[in-house]
Amino acid sequence: MRSVPDWLRRHPGLAFGLLAVLLAVLPFIVSIGLGRGWVRVLDFALLYAILALGLNIVVGYAGLLDLGYIAFYALGAYLFAWLSSPQFGLHLPFWLVLPSGALLAGGFGVLLGAPTLRLRGDYLAIVTLGFGEIVRIFMNNLDAPVNITNGPQGINLIDPISIGGFSLGARHTILGVHVFPPTFYYYLFLFFTLFTILVAMRLQDSRIGRAWAAIREDEVAAAAMGIDTRNIKLLAFAMGASFGGLAGGLFAAFQGFISPESFNLMESVMILCMIVLGGMGNIPGVILGAVLLTVLPEALRYLGAWQRAALGHVVVDPNDLRMLLFGLAMVAMMLYRPAGLLPSRQRRREFRAEDGAAEQEAASLYDAKA
Amino acid sequence: MDIFVQQLINGLVLGSIYALVALGYTMVYGILELINFAHGEVTMVGAMSALAVIGALLGAYPQAPALLVLPAGVLAAIMVCMALGYVIERVAYRPLRRAPRLAPLITAIGVSIVLQNAAMLIWGRSYISFPAILPHGSHPILGAVITDLQIVIVTLSVLIMLGLTLLVERTRLGRAMRATAQSREVAELMGVNVNTVISATFIIGSALAAIAGVMVSAYYGLGHYYMGFMLGLKAFSAAVLGGIGNLAGAMLGGLLLGVIEALGAGYIGDLTGGFLGSNYQDVFAFMVLILVLVFRPSGLLGERVAQRA
Numbered sequence: 001m002r003s004v005p006d007w008l009r010r011h012p013g014l015a016f017g018l019l020a021v022l023l024a025v026l027p028f029i030v031s032i033g034l035g036r037g038w039v040r041v042l043d044f045a046l047l048y049a050i051l052a053l054g055l056n057i058v059v060g061y062a063g064l065l066d067l068g069y070i071a072f073y074a075l076g077a078y079l080f081a082w083l084s085s086p087q088f089g090l091h092l093p094f095w096l097v098l099p100s101g102a103l104l105a106g107g108f109g110v111l112l113g114a115p116t117l118r119l120r121g122d123y124l125a126i127v128t129l130g131f132g133e134i135v136r137i138f139m140n141n142l143d144a145p146v147n148i149t150n151g152p153q154g155i156n157l158i159d160p161i162s163i164g165g166f167s168l169g170a171r172h173t174i175l176g177v178h179v180f181p182p183t184f185y186y187y188l189f190l191f192f193t194l195f196t197i198l199v200a201m202r203l204q205d206s207r208i209g210r211a212w213a214a215i216r217e218d219e220v221a222a223a224a225m226g227i228d229t230r231n232i233k234l235l236a237f238a239m240g241a242s243f244g245g246l247a248g249g250l251f252a253a254f255q256g257f258i259s260p261e262s263f264n265l266m267e268s269v270m271i272l273c274m275i276v277l278g279g280m281g282n283i284p285g286v287i288l289g290a291v292l293l294t295v296l297p298e299a300l301r302y303l304g305a306w307q308r309a310a311l312g313h314v315v316v317d318p319n320d321l322r323m324l325l326f327g328l329a330m331v332a333m334m335l336y337r338p339a340g341l342l343p344s345r346q347r348r349r350e351f352r353a354e355d356g357a358a359e360q361e362a363a364s365l366y367d368a369k370a
Numbered sequence: 371m372d373i374f375v376q377q378l379i380n381g382l383v384l385g386s387i388y389a390l391v392a393l394g395y396t397m398v399y400g401i402l403e404l405i406n407f408a409h410g411e412v413t414m415v416g417a418m419s420a421l422a423v424i425g426a427l428l429g430a431y432p433q434a435p436a437l438l439v440l441p442a443g444v445l446a447a448i449m450v451c452m453a454l455g456y457v458i459e460r461v462a463y464r465p466l467r468r469a470p471r472l473a474p475l476i477t478a479i480g481v482s483i484v485l486q487n488a489a490m491l492i493w494g495r496s497y498i499s500f501p502a503i504l505p506h507g508s509h510p511i512l513g514a515v516i517t518d519l520q521i522v523i524v525t526l527s528v529l530i531m532l533g534l535t536l537l538v539e540r541t542r543l544g545r546a547m548r549a550t551a552q553s554r555e556v557a558e559l560m561g562v563n564v565n566t567v568i569s570a571t572f573i574i575g576s577a578l579a580a581i582a583g584v585m586v587s588a589y590y591g592l593g594h595y596y597m598g599f600m601l602g603l604k605a606f607s608a609a610v611l612g613g614i615g616n617l618a619g620a621m622l623g624g625l626l627l628g629v630i631e632a633l634g635a636g637y638i639g640d641l642t643g644g645f646l647g648s649n650y651q652d653v654f655a656f657m658v659l660i661l662v663l664v665f666r667p668s669g670l671l672g673e674r675v676a677q678r679a
Contacts, residue, residue, distance in 0.1 A: 065472065115664045125475070126405070126610065127663050130656030133603070141649050265599075269479050276476050324491065327483030330476060335465050338473040 023190060027183045038298075039182040043254060045294040046189035047247055052274040052290040053196045053283065054243025059272065060281035060344075061209060062236035063216030065125040067268050068112070068132025072241040074139060074263035075108055076101035076248025081155040081258055082148075094161045098249040105245025106238040113237030117230055132268055139260040154259025161188065161253045169256065185254050192250065193287075196243055200283055203239070212236055277333055279340030288342055296329070297322050372513035377636040378629060379511070383520045383589070385628020386527035390582035391605030392612070392620040393534060394575030400551040400615035401571050402467075407478035408458055409579060410602015411485035412451050416580030417587040417597065418489055420447035421498050428501055436503035447580040454485075455576025456569055464565070482599075489595040498593040523585050530581065531621050534574070538617060543570060551615065600652065604631075607659040613672025622670060630654055 008015040030038045051073060058066045079101040083092045116127050143151030160169020160181070168184035203209045211232045214222035223229045252258050270293060278289020300322035391413055398406045424443035427434055462477040505518035538544035549557040550567045558564050586601060587593040604627065612623025635651040662669060 065475075115660075119663055119667060123610075123663055123667060126606065127660050129603070130607070130659045134653055134656050137650065137653050273476060273479070276472060280472070321487075321491070324484055324487035327480045327487060330480030330483065331462055334469075334473050334477040334480065335462075338466065338469045 027186045031183070036180060036182070039180070039186060041295060041298045043182050043185050043189055045291045046186065046193045047251055047254070048271065048274060048294050049193050049287045049290040050189070050196045050243055050247040050250075051271050052278070052286045053193075053200050054240045054247065055271050056240075056275050056281065056283075056286045057200065057203065057212075057243070058236050058240035059275055060286070061204065061216065062212040062233060064233065064236060065272075066128045066237075066240070067125045067265070067272065068128035068130070068135070069240070069244055069271055070263045070265070070268040071112075071132040071135035072105040072109060072244030073248040073251065073267070074135055074260075075105045076245030077252040077258045077263070078139065078149065078155070078248075079104050079245070080249040080252035081158050084159040084253075085155055086157050087150065087155050091159055094159075094163075094249075094253060098246060101249035102242040102245040105248065106242035109237040109239075109241025109244075110234050112241075113234045117233055129265060129268070132263075132265060136260050136263050136265075139263065149260070152260060154257060154261075156257050158252050158256050158258065160256065161185075161250075169253075185250075189250060189254075192246065196246075197283060197287075199243075204283075208232065208235060273330060277330070277340055279342040279344060282340070282342055282344035285340050285342030285344065289340070292341075297326055300325055373636055374633075375512045376514035377632040379514055379516050379520065381629035381632030382625060383523050383628070384632065385608075385625035386524050387582050387585050387589070387624075388601075388605050388608045388628050389621045389624025390527055390530065390578045390585070391601060392609040392624045393531070393617060394579050395606050395609040396612070396614050396617060396620040397547075397571050397575050399609070400617075401547065401554075401568060402463070403471075404463060404474050405478065405606070406458075406463075406572075406575075407475065407602070408462075408481040408485060409575065410598035410600075410605065411482040411489075412454055412458075412576050412598070413579040413583040413586070413601055413605075414489060414593075414595065414598025415454055415485060416447040416451045416576075416583030417593045418493050418498070418583075418595065419450040420444055420580070420584040421500065421587060421593045422493065423447070424501055424503070425498075428503070436505075439503060444581065444584050447584055448577045451576040451580035451583075452573045455572040455579075459569060459572040464568075482602075486595055486598070493593075493595060495595070500587055500591045500593065504588055519588060523589065526581070526585075530578065534578070535617065537574075543567070547571060604652075604655045607655045610659055610669055611662050613669025616669065616671050619669055619671035626670075627655060627658060630658055 027039045027042060030042055051069070054072075055066060055069045058064050058069070080094075080097050082088055083090050083097045083100070084094070085091075112128065112131050116124055119127060139149045140152055142149040143153075149155070160167055162168060166172075168188060169181050171181070172179050172184075211222065211227045214225065214227055215229055215232060219229055251262075271290075274289035274293045275286050276289070277293065278287065279285025303321055303325075391409065394409050394412070395406060398404060398409070420443035423446040424439055427439045427442060458481055462481050463474050466474045466477060505522065507518040508515050509517075509521075536544075538547060546557070546562045546567045547570070549560065549562055550564055554564055557567075582601075582605075583598070586597065605624065608623040608627040609620045610623070611627055612619025612621070614620075631651055631654045634654040638650055
């Protein structure tokens, strides 16, 4: 990569240190430079990074197109809400609830994966999409006759995460500076993001990661090479899903409120777009995609101010316009840079290959034949 | 009133609308192996533009006869959607024919976001109600009731499906479409202008979507910028149920899905002892979809395809 200056390349330790310092002070820079609301955006960017990295295991590594990923996020969030909110009067500590959410989501990942193993490509996409919608519809309707999810109103007053009596959900004064909950959650999310990155990196280069790549490229050949394709694919579903569940729990604690509306298909699609726009299968690319797609819609909120500055009054409500521009950006991105902003080395090769070879590769990547 | 017969009728009416939308999906998939995710949105645009034209006409001539206003609205919707279908294919799909399969899927999703939000900007966020110019007679049948509107919807759908079948089976364009679906390369070698055929497919599918959109908004009496999404998903499920890429399959799948949904919504309360109610109606489409794909991925009328050709 040319974008990295030479002196940084020669001193990776220094680069790493700079990055660490930057990440550590980022919420303070952001809240001073852009306003406190932007720290929340930052938190969501990290949350989406976890989600995108989790989905990347399923889509980017194993090549299984999953459009219902948000269901796992929902399961994690709802489990957190059930186990630590007034809904059932339970208030279990987060270090118990978060892993159970990941576990539950992972279990559902296997449950979804098992019957759909024979499907490939866009068929798999549609089945997972259906699964996601089913979960959402149940969350929406399971308030009668037994109130489990509280229906469309959602569950309120979810406990914030507190570590050793230090609640992340309250304002604290540290060294004379008021520090607000989003900043605390930033560090928590940062920790989990780094954890996710670590797991994703180790997985990618592991025996399992290579098996995933083999299945992604050619499932029949992979099976012929002695890979237990069934279990390896299930593992991809389970691993991806558990990160979704983990992120869901974090989301519930951070928001203090969840409702089925947060878990619609558009969210699944958005996470998939993060991966594709950033560069599928490539960890820095996926993170870049997650950050961009979280920040961009927020930044587009300034459209109203720009209109006022340029034309004297607001012509189009920025809230209405920003999703439109977002959709256009998605289309343009695919047309002009289909491999993503930071494609993985392998995918870049595929896109550069001779037309015939590229077509062949493309056909084998997402083969719809069931 | 006989609930079974009534739900059967409701299901068939809804099913014939699903079938019209499903045909659009299946034609495009048959030729390009592409899920045209934006197709549901095209349906929505059809409904909304018909509502706009009908509203404008009635505003200018309050006494205008329904038999004049309604076709004008439908015609306008068809025109708009045909143009839209053509543009979508040219801009969002054609440049990506050689790209990996995920790329056009993403642009399709992008296009549907754009269409939804454009519709919201143009027609607003609120529901638009269908003007009261529709026939509203009803007839008793086998202990149930069928309305004039339901009869019109079913008859029109059947006629359109017959027309489409004739078009595909009997005309030059239809033969070119079938050839392109079998093998784009060979069709090209035989002198078929593949690009024209693909454009034509999108245009025809969009015209069907426009009609279906008007039908849905007339049936429910409402139009909304978000209405295309669920309709699109269900129609896609219908297409898969019948065997995607297969015209007769899409028709059968649409009708079946409509009936399953209506009967399911009517009886789920009894079946589960009141635990689940008719608000789970939307679950059925996806349940059916998943079951079909798991047990018979090629759909009811589709051919079994080897894992590797």
